[in-house]
Amino acid sequence: MSFRAGEEVVVKNDWPETRGPAHIRTPHYVRGRRGRVVRRLGAFPNPEDLAFARPAAPRDLYHVSFAMRELWPEGGGDEVVVELYEHWLERP
Amino acid sequence: MNSDNPPAHHDMGGVPRFMCEAVDVSPHELNDFDRDVDAVRGLLSAKKIMSVDELRRGIEAIPEAEYRRLSYYGRWIRSIADNLLLKRVFTEAELRAEMER
Numbered sequence: 114m115s116f117r118a119g120e121e122v123v124v125k126n127d128w129p130e131t132r133g134p135a136h137i138r139t140p141h142y143v144r145g146r147r148g149r150v151v152r153r154l155g156a157f158p159n160p161e162d163l164a165f166a167r168p169a170a171p172r173d174l175y176h177v178s179f180a181m182r183e184l185w186p187e188g189g190g191d192e193v194v195v196e197l198y199e200h201w202l203e204r205p
Numbered sequence: 206m207n208s209d210n211p212p213a214h215h216d217m218g219g220v221p222r223f224m225c226e227a228v229d230v231s232p233h234e235l236n237d238f239d240r241d242v243d244a245v246r247g248l249l250s251a252k253k254i255m256s257v258d259e260l261r262r263g264i265e266a267i268p269e270a271e272y273r274r275l276s277y278y279g280r281w282i283r284s285i286a287d288n289l290l291l292k293r294v295f296t297e298a299e300l301r302a303e304m305e306r
Binding site: 128130131134136140141142160163164165166184185 | 212218256258259261265
Protein backbone atom coordinates (compact mmCIF):
# COMPACT_ATOMS: atom_id res chain seq x y z
CA MET A 114 0.00 0.00 0.00
CA SER A 115 1.35 3.45 -0.81
CA PHE A 116 0.50 6.72 0.93
CA ARG A 117 0.54 10.38 0.01
CA ALA A 118 2.01 13.23 2.03
CA GLY A 119 -0.63 14.63 4.38
CA GLU A 120 -2.61 11.40 4.53
CA GLU A 121 -3.83 10.17 7.91
CA VAL A 122 -2.62 6.72 8.91
CA VAL A 123 -2.90 4.32 11.84
CA VAL A 124 0.06 2.21 12.87
CA LYS A 125 -0.79 -1.48 13.18
CA ASN A 126 -1.22 -2.55 16.79
CA ASP A 127 0.88 -5.65 16.19
CA TRP A 128 3.44 -7.22 18.54
CA PRO A 129 5.45 -9.76 16.52
CA GLU A 130 8.13 -9.85 19.24
CA THR A 131 5.61 -11.63 21.50
CA ARG A 132 5.18 -14.43 18.93
CA GLY A 133 8.81 -15.45 18.55
CA PRO A 134 12.17 -14.17 17.28
CA ALA A 135 11.60 -10.87 15.48
CA HIS A 136 13.40 -7.72 14.45
CA ILE A 137 11.20 -4.71 13.85
CA ARG A 138 11.80 -0.99 13.42
CA THR A 139 8.43 0.19 14.74
CA PRO A 140 8.78 1.56 18.27
CA HIS A 141 6.25 0.31 20.84
CA TYR A 142 4.91 3.79 21.56
CA VAL A 143 3.45 4.42 18.08
CA ARG A 144 1.64 1.10 17.64
CA GLY A 145 -2.09 1.56 17.38
CA ARG A 146 -1.63 5.34 17.19
CA ARG A 147 -2.88 7.76 14.58
CA GLY A 148 -0.44 9.97 12.67
CA ARG A 149 0.04 11.82 9.41
CA VAL A 150 2.38 11.00 6.53
CA VAL A 151 5.00 13.74 6.11
CA ARG A 152 6.88 12.33 3.13
CA ARG A 153 7.97 9.13 1.41
CA LEU A 154 11.69 8.58 1.98
CA GLY A 155 12.23 5.89 -0.67
CA ALA A 156 12.13 2.10 -0.84
CA PHE A 157 14.56 -0.04 1.16
CA PRO A 158 15.04 -3.79 1.61
CA ASN A 159 12.79 -4.88 4.47
CA PRO A 160 15.03 -4.93 7.59
CA GLU A 161 12.70 -7.46 9.23
CA ASP A 162 13.99 -10.00 6.65
CA LEU A 163 17.56 -8.68 6.43
CA ALA A 164 17.89 -9.31 10.17
CA PHE A 165 17.49 -13.03 9.53
CA ALA A 166 19.57 -13.04 6.31
CA ARG A 167 16.42 -13.78 4.30
CA PRO A 168 15.76 -12.33 0.83
CA ALA A 169 14.36 -8.84 1.52
CA ALA A 170 11.89 -7.17 -0.86
CA PRO A 171 12.02 -3.36 -1.03
CA ARG A 172 9.39 -1.60 1.09
CA ASP A 173 8.43 2.08 1.10
CA LEU A 174 9.63 4.02 4.13
CA TYR A 175 7.75 7.10 5.36
CA HIS A 176 8.22 9.91 7.80
CA VAL A 177 5.07 9.85 9.91
CA SER A 178 4.27 12.68 12.31
CA PHE A 179 2.37 12.16 15.57
CA ALA A 180 1.01 14.79 17.92
CA MET A 181 3.03 14.32 21.11
CA ARG A 182 -0.22 14.26 23.10
CA GLU A 183 -1.39 11.32 20.95
CA LEU A 184 1.57 9.28 22.27
CA TRP A 185 1.86 10.52 25.84
CA PRO A 186 -1.04 12.14 27.72
CA GLU A 187 1.37 14.54 29.47
CA GLY A 188 3.01 15.46 26.16
CA GLY A 189 3.12 19.10 25.15
CA GLY A 190 2.11 20.65 21.85
CA ASP A 191 5.11 19.30 19.93
CA GLU A 192 5.20 16.58 17.29
CA VAL A 193 7.20 13.36 17.03
CA VAL A 194 8.36 12.20 13.59
CA VAL A 195 9.09 8.48 13.20
CA GLU A 196 10.36 6.49 10.19
CA LEU A 197 7.88 3.70 9.48
CA TYR A 198 7.67 1.06 6.75
CA GLU A 199 4.54 0.82 4.59
CA HIS A 200 3.49 -2.59 5.91
CA TRP A 201 3.02 -1.11 9.39
CA LEU A 202 0.61 1.57 8.15
CA GLU A 203 -3.14 1.39 7.53
CA ARG A 204 -5.80 3.87 6.49
CA PRO A 205 -8.03 4.81 9.45
CA MET B 206 1.77 2.08 24.18
CA ASN B 207 -0.58 -0.88 24.56
CA SER B 208 -0.55 -1.80 28.25
CA ASP B 209 -1.21 -5.48 27.44
CA ASN B 210 2.13 -5.59 25.66
CA PRO B 211 5.01 -4.07 27.62
CA PRO B 212 7.84 -2.98 25.31
CA ALA B 213 10.72 -5.39 24.75
CA HIS B 214 13.69 -4.47 26.97
CA HIS B 215 15.66 -2.98 24.06
CA ASP B 216 12.70 -0.86 22.85
CA MET B 217 13.51 1.99 25.22
CA GLY B 218 12.15 5.07 23.46
CA GLY B 219 9.43 6.85 25.45
CA VAL B 220 9.79 4.52 28.44
CA PRO B 221 8.62 6.27 31.67
CA ARG B 222 11.85 5.25 33.46
CA PHE B 223 13.70 8.00 31.60
CA MET B 224 11.36 10.66 32.98
CA CYS B 225 12.87 9.96 36.42
CA GLU B 226 16.31 8.71 35.51
CA ALA B 227 18.70 11.02 33.65
CA VAL B 228 20.24 9.61 30.46
CA ASP B 229 24.05 9.60 30.59
CA VAL B 230 25.05 11.81 27.67
CA SER B 231 28.61 12.52 28.81
CA PRO B 232 31.21 11.86 26.11
CA HIS B 233 33.15 8.64 26.60
CA GLU B 234 36.41 7.50 25.05
CA LEU B 235 36.47 4.30 23.01
CA ASN B 236 38.85 1.71 24.50
CA ASP B 237 40.88 -0.95 22.66
CA PHE B 238 38.13 -3.55 23.17
CA ASP B 239 35.52 -1.23 21.64
CA ARG B 240 37.74 -0.56 18.62
CA ASP B 241 38.49 -4.29 18.13
CA VAL B 242 34.79 -5.15 18.22
CA ASP B 243 34.00 -2.39 15.75
CA ALA B 244 36.77 -3.62 13.42
CA VAL B 245 35.52 -7.23 13.57
CA ARG B 246 32.00 -6.00 12.79
CA GLY B 247 33.33 -4.04 9.81
CA LEU B 248 35.23 -7.05 8.48
CA LEU B 249 32.19 -9.31 8.78
CA SER B 250 30.17 -6.80 6.74
CA ALA B 251 32.92 -6.34 4.13
CA LYS B 252 33.21 -10.12 3.72
CA LYS B 253 29.39 -10.39 3.57
CA ILE B 254 29.32 -12.84 6.46
CA MET B 255 27.02 -10.82 8.72
CA SER B 256 24.98 -7.63 8.21
CA VAL B 257 24.26 -4.78 10.63
CA ASP B 258 20.62 -5.88 10.61
CA GLU B 259 21.69 -9.31 11.86
CA LEU B 260 23.89 -7.63 14.47
CA ARG B 261 20.88 -5.67 15.73
CA ARG B 262 18.63 -8.73 15.79
CA GLY B 263 21.29 -10.56 17.82
CA ILE B 264 21.58 -7.66 20.29
CA GLU B 265 17.81 -7.60 20.76
CA ALA B 266 17.83 -11.35 21.47
CA ILE B 267 20.22 -11.04 24.44
CA PRO B 268 18.31 -11.98 27.62
CA GLU B 269 17.36 -8.90 29.62
CA ALA B 270 19.62 -9.42 32.66
CA GLU B 271 22.67 -9.89 30.46
CA TYR B 272 21.62 -7.06 28.14
CA ARG B 273 21.61 -4.65 31.09
CA ARG B 274 24.92 -5.92 32.45
CA LEU B 275 26.86 -5.73 29.16
CA SER B 276 28.52 -2.59 27.81
CA TYR B 277 27.52 -1.20 24.42
CA TYR B 278 30.28 -3.07 22.58
CA GLY B 279 29.87 -6.03 24.94
CA ARG B 280 26.41 -6.43 23.43
CA TRP B 281 27.90 -6.22 19.94
CA ILE B 282 30.45 -9.00 20.51
CA ARG B 283 27.83 -11.18 22.20
CA SER B 284 25.58 -10.77 19.12
CA ILE B 285 28.52 -11.39 16.75
CA ALA B 286 29.43 -14.61 18.61
CA ASP B 287 25.79 -15.80 18.59
CA ASN B 288 25.44 -15.04 14.87
CA LEU B 289 28.67 -16.80 13.92
CA LEU B 290 27.77 -19.87 16.00
CA LEU B 291 24.37 -19.92 14.26
CA LYS B 292 26.05 -19.66 10.85
CA ARG B 293 28.52 -22.39 11.86
CA VAL B 294 31.53 -20.17 11.15
CA PHE B 295 32.95 -21.74 14.31
CA THR B 296 31.70 -24.13 16.97
CA GLU B 297 31.14 -23.43 20.65
CA ALA B 298 34.11 -25.71 21.47
CA GLU B 299 36.37 -23.76 19.10
CA LEU B 300 35.24 -20.43 20.58
CA ARG B 301 35.82 -21.70 24.11
CA ALA B 302 39.29 -23.02 23.20
CA GLU B 303 40.25 -19.65 21.65
CA MET B 304 39.05 -17.75 24.72
CA GLU B 305 41.06 -19.98 27.05
CA ARG B 306 44.28 -19.63 25.07
